[in-house]
Amino acid sequence: MRLFMATLSTETNTFSPMPTGLSGFEDFYLRHGTATQDPPNLMTEALHLWRAKAEALGWEVVESLAAIAEPAGLTVAGTYDRLKAEILGDLTAAGGADIILLQLHGAMVAEHVEDCEGDLLQALRGLYPDAIIGVALDLHCHLTERMRAASDLMICFKEYPHDDATPRAEELFDMSLRLSRKDIQPVMRIYDCKMLGLFLTKQGEMQNVVQEMNALEREPGILSVSLSHGFPWADVADVGARVLVITDADPELASRVAEQFGRSFVARRDAVTTDYPSxxxxxxxxxxxxxxxxxxxxxxxxxxxxxxxxxxxxxxxxxxxxxxxxxxxxxxxxxxxxxxxxxxxxxxxxxxxxxxxxxxxxxxxxxxxxxxxxxxxxxxxxxxxxxxxxxxxxxxxxxxxxxxxxxxxxxxxxxxxxxxxxxxxxxxxxxxxxxxxxxxxxxxxxxxxxxxxxxxxxxxxDFGRFTYTRGGQDCWPQVLEALE
Ligand SMILES: [Zn+2]
Structure with a gap:
């Protein structure tokens, strides 16, 4: 078995005038296949864990790019193209892989590509249609149908502040292993909550929301439940909170659970958000x-x-x-x-x-x-x-x-x-x-x-300060009736 893995991470604030160029990655974190030789950071914890687990199973590990930029404005076209080409080139040079695992932020927007993660996953799927593709995501991501269609497994952090990158990466690895052994047949469905917000999971009602996701994952047939909080400072079509449910070969169950959980989250919108004083x-x-x-x-x-x-x-x-x-x-x-x-x-x-x-x-x-x-x-x-x-x-x-x-x-x-x-x-x-x-x-x-x-x-x-044209204008709290 051969595992291919990489990290690509920036969170694009499309309202920011600052371009995210190559220096944004070089200054923050850029390694070409050597990230697991460094101490882990939030976006490379997964690579460390995946390497350890794969090597324990006697697999070959091909480690590619780890590129992390502090969030800023749109990623410069040439920068995104270069980073994407490096990942695709490393995979091709390795002769493909049985399992491709990626730690992505999930809210990267380039000048010429609105859904960079969907674009990258689609390119990988196009190159190696039979490879298992698993993606670990920051919960501040835009979960898109393009990403879902191009991957087998996606799992978001559940906690904000993010202190659960390693357990989520472990779940992704274990599910990929089970899929490779044909023990499971994952099916993913997304429900769009049409909500913009910041949701702190360490207190109040959001603690219950996280516990409920954990409880759902113990129910028969449900493999994973993620709540992407979305990244609200982005004028993109897929902005906003979404629920992602993975079931074992049951698309109807995945759709039903995603919608039920999404609706119950929406109903608690006032309890899970806060007005911040001036x-x-x-x-x-x-x-x-x-x-x-x-x-x-x-x-x-x-x-x-x-x-x-x-x-x-x-x-x-x-x-x-x-x-x-x-x-x-x-x-x-x-x-x-x-x-x-x-x-x-x-x-x-x-x-x-x-x-x-x-x-x-x-x-x-x-x-x-x-x-x-x-x-x-x-x-x-x-x-x-x-x-x-x-x-x-x-x-x-x-x-x-x-x-x-x-x-x-x-x-x-x-x-x-x-x-x-x-x-x-x-x-x-x-x-x-x-x-x-x-x-x-x-x-x-x-x-x-x-x-x-x-x-x-x-x-x-205060999201009312920002002008949304691509999707956010249809979300609460921009339009109160969006949730009715
Ligand atoms: Zn985040």
């Missing part, structure tokens, strides 16, 4: 708690959802409100990082921070700051994986305000992003992080309170 509302009522910092999430500027990562709306408002003992990061500002590197640690500088990428960045902020520390090559944990941080600079402003800027666009996942520089978060009254949900668990452990702010920016959770 910056002004939060700051007007914010009273530091004393013992531990209040953690604020700048949801509108999460580079992990394709926002610029250099928006100044929240920082400016905090300074104007007179907050003088807080930490804030990560601001993506390679120019300011470069100036700080030239000046060196200990330098006192006038700097213009952020606000450079476009409208969603707000205006740049002029500050006077001391360069406290400069560090390169550090990482921050996201689950078991370590995500890169680039070169980081700790800046201290008047009072006791600590800013962290860096030269690699990434959201804040973990207090390590501050503490490794020497910033003592326990001494801060407020800590502001550019992230949506992934920061939550590690920061909740050090916080007196966590407040997620519906701040303006490229990943603002």
């Amino acid at each position: 910056i002004e509302t939060v700051l007007a009522e914010l009273t530091p708690q004393g013992a531990a910092p209040v953690v604020l999430a700048d949801m509108g500027d999460n580079s992990g959802a394709g926002a610029p990562g250099d928006a100044t709306f929240l920082l400016r408002a905090m300074l104007e409100h007179g907050f003088d003992n807080f930490a804030s990061g990560l601001f993506w500002d390679p120019i300011a990082v470069r100036l700080c590197q030239d000046a060196g640690e200990g330098a006192q500088l006038q700097l213009r921070i952020g606000g450079k990428l476009g409208r969603e960045s707000g205006q740049p902020l002029d500050i006077e700051a001391k360069v406290m520390a400069i560090r390169s090559g550090l990482g921050q944990h996201l689950g078991p994986g370590l995500e890169p941080l680039g070169t980081m600079v700790w800046l201290k402003l008047a009072g006791d305000v600590d800013l962290v800027i860096n030269d690699l666009r990434t959201q804040v996942y973990h207090p390590e992003a501050f503490e490794q520089l020497g910033i003592d978060l326990a001494r801060k009254s407020v800590v502001a992080v550019k992230s949506t949900f992934h920061f939550y668990a590690p920061f909740a452990r050090i916080a007196s309170k966590v407040i997620q702010i519906g701040s303006p920016g490229g990943s603002c959770p």
